[in-house]
Amino acid sequence: MxxxxxxxxxxxxxxxxxxxxxxxxxxxxxxxxxxxxxxxxxxxxxxxxxxxxxxxxxxxxxxxxxxxxxxxxxxxxxxxxxxxxxxxxxxxxxxxxxxxxxxxxxxxxxxxxxxxxxxxxxxxxxxxxxxxxxxxxxxxxxxxxxxxxRERVYTEAEAMEAITNLHCLIDGYFFLLRANETWTLDERFSNKENSEHYMYWNEYFDEYDIKEHYLAFEIAHLGNLLKLNNPIYAFDFSNLLNEVQNTSYLEQSLIRNIGGNSEILYEFLERFKLKYKKK
Structure with missing residues (x-):
């Protein structure tokens, strides 16, 4: 294991x-x-x-x-x-x-x-x-x-499917958000179920009660707020969210995209925690 x-x-x-x-x-x-x-x-x-x-x-x-x-x-x-x-x-x-x-x-x-x-x-x-x-x-x-x-062992193929599936969702919402209002997109995925291998991400987001499509949407939304050309992905988002050591290089890179306004990044992370953290 x-x-x-x-x-x-x-x-x-x-x-x-x-x-x-x-x-x-x-x-x-x-x-x-x-x-x-x-x-x-x-x-x-x-x-x-x-x-x-x-x-x-x-x-x-x-x-x-x-x-x-x-x-x-x-x-x-x-x-x-x-x-x-x-x-x-x-x-x-x-x-x-x-x-x-x-x-x-x-x-x-x-x-x-x-x-x-x-x-x-x-x-x-x-x-x-x-x-x-x-x-x-x-x-x-x-x-x-x-x-x-891990009590549940994922094969290489299963892990790649879980990673690819979430990242594809992030990509999709990232580009859709450029042309749509947040609330209209929210209506589209609110009833969608988690994919078979979403449990792979439990260890990275185990403190949060959030479905797969909502997670993908939130990560994509952050990328758009930061005016990125491409979205960040789940591993980096998890590191930022859970305050993993040595993420300062990533934070500075993201902040540079918004002209040094770090409040946008940190306010988003705090809002995410308040909204999804398990009680």
Missing amino acids: SINILKEPRDKEYERLIQYAFKTCKTFVLAVQREILIFYPKPKILEELEQYKVNGLKALYYPQINYYNHDTILYFYECNEGAKSIIMQAVMGLYDWRHPYLPEDLTFLDDKGDIWMYSISHENIAGIYERNIDEVEFIKSEIELEIYW
Whole structure:
């Protein structure tokens, strides 16, 4: 099953997580976008890790690294004491692995080459594929991570269907809102039921009582209020809404679209909380 890491492991939690990962895994992976190398020098830490690089492993497609494309370079390294020391000292938290001065998305593979832990730094997302219930308890009690353990396991296809379905709804409402009044659109979807895989999003919006079409509409509405050319999507909205650490870069990016008027963004988030938060 999948463990979702709810709060970024930092300081001691990060150290304990890395200690355990290096003890139980065989390989770790770091990612660099080719376009970053056009404007910035190659991250220095890659030189430090060069001696631990595993040659011959291909840059495989990993579904959990959901922004993967052919412009991504994946570097594979052996899990050993020397590499562990570098990884532990390089940053203070898991999501500090971020361009342009560091590689991104620290990922650990087990001895079969399967993902044990993945992270998507710029999305503040990370998860672990635990091997047994004892490991879940160890991660909670000894490493002291704040986690959500899914009782319902989604296949890759189911997860992609849930993500795609919600994002398509957001796209649709985003562009419809440019030519329609809010109340007329609200009448159109107020009786629509949730799709089969909407439960996938429970862990991201578990504090809120909101149907799928309403969620898509609200996210699309925010994008229009912020005068964006394209909508933001559910992962970023969840991070903003739940005040996930390290979202300041996203907030500033959104605020720049409205001439620095941050009140529009924050007032919308507060209104959403008042309207949909569970009693």
